[in-house]
Amino acid sequence: GIELKNLNFDGEIASYLLNPSESKYDMLNLLNQYSGINTSGIDADDKNGIAALYVQKLDDIKRNMLTEINKHGMNELFEKIEMPLIEVLSSMECLGFKVDAQILHDIGFELSEEIDKLTGEIYDIAGSEFNINSPKQLGVILFEKLNLPVIKKTKTGYSTDAEVLEELSDKHEIVDKIINYRQLVKLKSTYTDGLISCIGKDGRIHSSFNQTVTATGRISSTEPNLQNIPIKMEQGRRIRKAFVPENDEYVIISGDYSQIELRVLAHISQDKSLINSFVNNEDIHRRTASEVFGIPMDEVTPLQRSRAKAVNFGIIYGQSDYGLSKELKISRKEAKSYIDNYFKRYSGVKDYLDSAILDAKDKGYVTTLMNRIRYIPEINSTNKNVKKFGERLAMNTPIQGSAADIIKIAMVKVYSRIKKEKLKSRLILQVHDELIVEAYKNEIDYMKQLIKSEMENAVKLSVPLVVDINVGNNWYEAK
DNA sequence: CAGATCACGCACG
DNA sequence: AACGTACGTGATCGAA
Numbered sequence: 001g002i003e004l005k006n007l008n009f010d011g012e013i014a015s016y017l018l019n020p021s022e023s024k025y026d027m028l029n030l031l032n033q034y035s036g037i038n039t040s041g042i043d044a045d046d047k048n049g050i051a052a053l054y055v056q057k058l059d060d061i062k063r064n065m066l067t068e069i070n071k072h073g074m075n076e077l078f079e080k081i082e083m084p085l086i087e088v089l090s091s092m093e094c095l096g097f098k099v100d101a102q103i104l105h106d107i108g109f110e111l112s113e114e115i116d117k118l119t120g121e122i123y124d125i126a127g128s129e130f131n132i133n134s135p136k137q138l139g140v141i142l143f144e145k146l147n148l149p150v151i152k153k154t155k156t157g158y159s160t161d162a163e164v165l166e167e168l169s170d171k172h173e174i175v176d177k178i179i180n181y182r183q184l185v186k187l188k189s190t191y192t193d194g195l196i197s198c199i200g201k202d203g204r205i206h207s208s209f210n211q212t213v214t215a216t217g218r219i220s221s222t223e224p225n226l227q228n229i230p231i232k233m234e235q236g237r238r239i240r241k242a243f244v245p246e247n248d249e250y251v252i253i254s255g256d257y258s259q260i261e262l263r264v265l266a267h268i269s270q271d272k273s274l275i276n277s278f279v280n281n282e283d284i285h286r287r288t289a290s291e292v293f294g295i296p297m298d299e300v301t302p303l304q305r306s307r308a309k310a311v312n313f314g315i316i317y318g319q320s321d322y323g324l325s326k327e328l329k330i331s332r333k334e335a336k337s338y339i340d341n342y343f344k345r346y347s348g349v350k351d352y353l354d355s356a357i358l359d360a361k362d363k364g365y366v367t368t369l370m371n372r373i374r375y376i377p378e379i380n381s382t383n384k385n386v387k388k389f390g391e392r393l394a395m396n397t398p399i400q401g402s403a404a405d406i407i408k409i410a411m412v413k414v415y416s417r418i419k420k421e422k423l424k425s426r427l428i429l430q431v432h433d434e435l436i437v438e439a440y441k442n443e444i445d446y447m448k449q450l451i452k453s454e455m456e457n458a459v460k461l462s463v464p465l466v467v468d469i470n471v472g473n474n475w476y477e478a479k
Numbered sequence: 480c481a482g483a484t485c486a487c488g489c490a491c492g
Numbered sequence: 493a494a495c496g497t498a499c500g501t502g503a504t505c506g507a508a
Contacts, residue, residue, distance in 0.1 A: 134502055135487055154487070156503090161488060186489060189500055216496060218492085225498045228491035236490080261492090317494040326493075385493085396495040400492090404496095432492040432496085 002094065004087045011058075013082050014065040016212035017074050020374055025212055027054040034064040073371040081370065081408050082211065088415040088427065089209040089219065095428050095438070096204030097226065100474075101196055103242040108192030111184050118181045125174040132181055135160045146172055183235070191230060191239045198224045209430075216397050217372045217404035218432060227431045229475075243475035245438050251471055253425075253444070254478040255451040256434035257407070258466040259284055261316050264402045267461040268369070271348025278463035285309040291345035292338050311338050315349065316399055318392035353395045360394035368401035369459065370409075406465070407433065410458040417450060436475065444471060 012025040015033070022029070027050050032039040035057040042050060054061070069078050123129045126145065130137045139158035142148045148171055151164040162179065169175045198205050205224065213220040221227040229243070230236025245251055257263075262284055266274040277287045282297075289300040289308035300308075307328055314324050325335035343350040360366050360376040367373050374397045378390030407430060414435060415427050424440035425447045435455065439447040448469045455467040472478035 131502075133500090136503075156486065159487090182488080186500085190490070190498090194500075214496060218496065220497055222498065225491080228489090228498065230490060232491080314494065317496095319494050323494050388493085392495065400496060403492095434492085 002090075004090055007083055007086055008079075009062055009066075010083065010086060011054075011061060011065065012212055013086070014062075014069060014078060017078055017082065017372065018065065018068050018072075020212075020217065020372070021215045027051060030054065030061055031057060034061045036060055036064065072367075072373055074373070077370040077372055077405070081405065081412060084412045084416070085211065085408055088411050089211060091415065091426070092209060092428055092430070093206055095426050096200065096202070096206040097428050097436075097475075098204045098244050098246050098438075099195065099199050100242045100244050101199055101203075104192045104196050104239070107238060107242070108188055108196070111188040111192060115181065115184050115188065118177055118184070122174060122177050122181060125177070132178065133185065138178065142168070142172075142174075142178075146174065148172055148175075183233070187230065187236050187239070191236070195224055195239075195242070207429075214404075215374055217368060217401040217408075219404075219408075219430060226429055231479075237476060240476035240479075241474050244473070249441055250425075250438050251441060251444060251473060252475050252478040253437045253439045253447055253451060253469065253471050254434055254475070255437075255455050255467050255469050257403075257455065258468055260403045260406065260433050260465065261399050262312060263461065263463045263465060264369070264399050264406070265316065265349065265352075266463045268398060268402065269346075269349045269352030270462065271346050271352070273346055274349060275462050281464075281466075285312060288312050288342070292341045294341070307338070311342055314339075315342065315353075316396060318353070318395040356394045356398060357391050360390065366394050366397050368398050368405050370402070370405040372401050372405060374401065403433065406458050407435070407455075410455040411435065413454040413458060414451060417454065423447070436478070439471075 011027075011030050015022070015025045015030055028039060028042065028044060031037065031042075031050070031054055037057065042053070069075060119132065122132055126141050128141075128145075130141055132138060136157060138160050142160065143150050143158050148168050150158055151167050152159045160178075162182070165175050165179050165182075169179065195205065200206055205226065207221045207226045208223050210220045210222065230239050243252070262274070263278055265271075266278050273291070277284055285305050285308045286297055286300050288311060289295075289304040290297045292308055292311060293300070293304055295304075310324065310327050313319075314327070319327075321332050321336035321339055324330075324339060325332040328335065356366055357379070360379045364377070365373045365375040374393070376390045376393050376397075378386050379394060381387045381390065411427065411430060414437070417423075418425060418427065423443055423446075425443050426438050427435060428438050429436040435451060437447055437451060448471065452467050452469050456465045458465070470478045
């Protein structure tokens with residue numbers, strides 16, 4: 001029942017665009033940075049006084065911010081994307097996502113039984129009771145009582161993370177049970193119990209979508225986070241069966257971008273081979289394997305394809321040979337040869353990544369497709385690790401940020417068409433490369449087309465954008 | 480011995 | 493040592 005009107009300037013968002021790495025965009029900060037007045041004498045606790053001064057200086061603040069936004073070519077990003085997105089996110093928050101509490105209770109009950117059983121077995125094997133949830137106590141059991149080899153340490157003691165446990169799994173029968181226990185407890189505490197406690201009186205979960213949190217331009221979701229609901233493992237994926245439409249007049253439609261970050265990389269790097277791959281609609285990881293391993297496409301083995309997939313992901317993150325070797329459990333030398341071969345075959349990508357680092361050094365920041373900026377002060381650090389980190393940020397941010405620009409454009413377009421055409425379907429969630437619509441059954445075919453076309457045509461790149469559409473009676477089925 | 484904060488571990492793209 | 497997030501639990505510090 002709330003309508004947002006006359007949204008044309010938001011100081012928090014303008015300030016976020018001018019520096020997305022700030023942690024706060026409160027009125028005192030904005031006064032300090034953009035009003036031109038000296039704020040050193042202002043009492044930070046005097047909220048009323050600050051608000052009054054902010055309103056008084058709003059014209060100056062607004063003018064100064066818009067001048068800066070203009071200088072960076074972010075007018076369109078601000079006016080046509082971020083400002084209109086406020087209403088879209090607000091609508092998504094108000095609508096929420098209907099959740100079947102019974103399903104979550106059932107899964108939770110099942111998890112409890114398995115957790116209890118595992119707890120007993122772990123105590124038996126360990127020969128004593130301890131808090132399995134405490135990495136400190138677990139470390140004592142594994143590395144002092146059972147004398148398992150220490151794989152790595154944290155700054156406070158033994159590391160017991162999944163990677164360590166996996167390495168220890170054939171050394172002692174307790175380890176697989178710990179791994180399993182961890183997974184089940186995560187599902188129970190965060191997803192069954194956690195989500196149940198968030199269900200509103202209307203039977204729906206109303207997450208908050210924050211527009212000024214991430215340094216890259218993505219949105220984030222809190223209380224609860226609906227952008228990290230399990231999907232990778234079947235056991236967790238079942239949580240998605242609890243995310244349902246309002247009633248049997250609706251279904252869930254999901255539209256997800258296929259390989260959006262690699263497509264963005266192809267576009268901004270203008271690498272001939274990568275563009276060609278996407279234009280010809282090739283299996284991108286198979287093509288990469290073929291190039292990196294120097295073999296025909298049809299001779300690529302599943303192992304080679306999976307390694308090439310890791311190379312493709314690694315490229316986007318600025319991964320080192322060491323990182324890739326660890327990821328693939330291969331020698332550093334072999335990992336280096338993969339990366340070297342990749343850059344020989346995709347030299348446009350290499351040139352682009354180098355130029356991103358130079359940009360960050362020259363200008364102090366990097367930019368996305370829509371001219372979104374992110375300052376990279378780390379790149380000038382005298383600390384080698386910090387500097388390397390800055391270089392990875394410089395390589396990754398334009399890719400991740402441009403993908404964020406694109407899906408935001410799609411969201412504004414999908415939302416405004418639904419509104420203009422008075423459709424009963426509604427946009428309820430975004431998960432970085434995916435939009436989720438609660439669609440009215442009579443509108444299913446129309447909405448599938450609408451979502452696909454608005455997402456695929458959000459921007460025009462040198463490669464096609466491809467969106468996969470799925471429909472189901474819950475989020476699990478819409479895959 | 481309250482409640483905030485850190486440390487760890489791990490869910491997603 | 494591979495980018496971006498959120499959050500639950502235990503441990504720790506040290507309020508009133």
